[in-house]
Amino acid sequence: MRRSLFLLAVTLLAACTTTSSTPTESAKPVVRSTAGDPSAQALGDVRVIMYQTKQDLMMVLVNESNADRKTERGRLNLALGDSDRAYKVLTDQQMSTLIASLENRGFSNVADAFLTEDSVYLTRASGDIPRFQGVVVVERDGIRRKVLGMRALNESDTGGHQRYKQFVDFKTLVTLKFQATSNAEAPIGGVIMPASPAR
Numbered sequence: 092m093r094r095s096l097f098l099l100a101v102t103l104l105a106a107c108t109t110t111s112s113t114p115t116e117s118a119k120p121v122v123r124s125t126a127g128d129p130s131a132q133a134l135g136d137v138r139v140i141m142y143q144t145k146q147d148l149m150m151v152l153v154n155e156s157n158a159d160r161k162t163e164r165g166r167l168n169l170a171l172g173d174s175d176r177a178y179k180v181l182t183d184q185q186m187s188t189l190i191a192s193l194e195n196r197g198f199s200n201v202a203d204a205f206l207t208e209d210s211v212y213l214t215r216a217s218g219d220i221p222r223f224q225g226v227v228v229v230e231r232d233g234i235r236r237k238v239l240g241m242r243a244l245n246e247s248d249t250g251g252h253q254r255y256k257q258f259v260d261f262k263t264l265v266t267l268k269f270q271a272t273s274n275a276e277a278p279i280g281g282v283i284m285p286a287s288p289a290r
Contacts, residue, residue, distance in 0.1 A: 134183045135232045137190065138169060141265040143225030143240070144218040150269040151178035153276075154186035166278040171213060177275040177284065181268070189268050190229070196260050198229065198238065205235035212239065227261040 136157045141150045151170065159165030160180075170176040181189065205228055211217055212226040224240035240258035243251030275284045 134187055136230075137186050137232075138178075138228075138230040139186075139189060139193075139265055139268075140171075140213065140228040140230070141225065141262055141269070142213050142217075142228075143262065144215075144223060145225075147215050147218075149176065149213070150265060151176070152181055152186070152189070152265065152269060152272070153178055154183050155180050156183050160276070160281065163279060163281070166276065166281055170278040174279050177277050179269055179272045180274045180276050180283065181272060185268070185272070189264065190231075192264050193227075193229065193261055196264070197257065198227075198261060199236070201254065201257055202229070202236035202238050205230075205237040209237060212237070224255075225258070225262060227258065227265060 133156060134154055136159065137154045138157065139152045142148065149171075153160065153169050157169065159169050167174060169178050209226075211220075212223070213228075217223055217226075222242040222244075224242060226237055226239050228235055228237045230236075238258055238261055240255060240262065241251065243249075243255055273285050276282065277284060
């Protein structure tokens with residue numbers, strides 16, 4: 092009798108162990124939505140500006156989903172308040188590629204906050220600033236960062252030469268993207284003006 096009870100207990104214990112080892116719902120892999128993943132979110136409002144004192148050259152690039160493009164006041168803001176200045180419009184993917192290229196070359200590592208008084212760097216008056224050659228500005232959702240193009244103090248200023256070289260790299264990336272983009276938008280009226288076909 093005792094042997095029968097012992098065998099029954101062992102059998103029940105084995106059955107419980109087998110049941111608990113079967114996969115349950117909580118053990119299954121969980122598939123999470125990428126909706127909250129920052130990499131899957133929209134780019135936001137981005138503007139990239141390059142100004143160089145030589146030839147008083149200004150280049151402005153904005154992404155197509157930029158909210159400021161929806162109103163005339165916003166478009167004027169994108170054009171730095173100049174109703175005669177057209178800026179160029181990149182797709183969000185093109186802008187993401189440009190930002191990634193700047194970051195790969197260390198833009199965030201050397202950029203400083205763009206302050207109110209820094210607006211002079213985007214005007215012809217900046218030509219009077221010693222050693223100043225230009226500036227690259229990246230604006231994301233209203234936060235602006237700048238890298239100044241300042242010539243080295245002298246031949247032995249290796250740090251100055253390195254910083255200026257970085258500026259030239261950033262300037263080149265922005266210039267190439269600007270030149271390769273055909274869609275220009277007028278701030279007044281918001282008219283997209285594609286480049287004329289070659290004849």
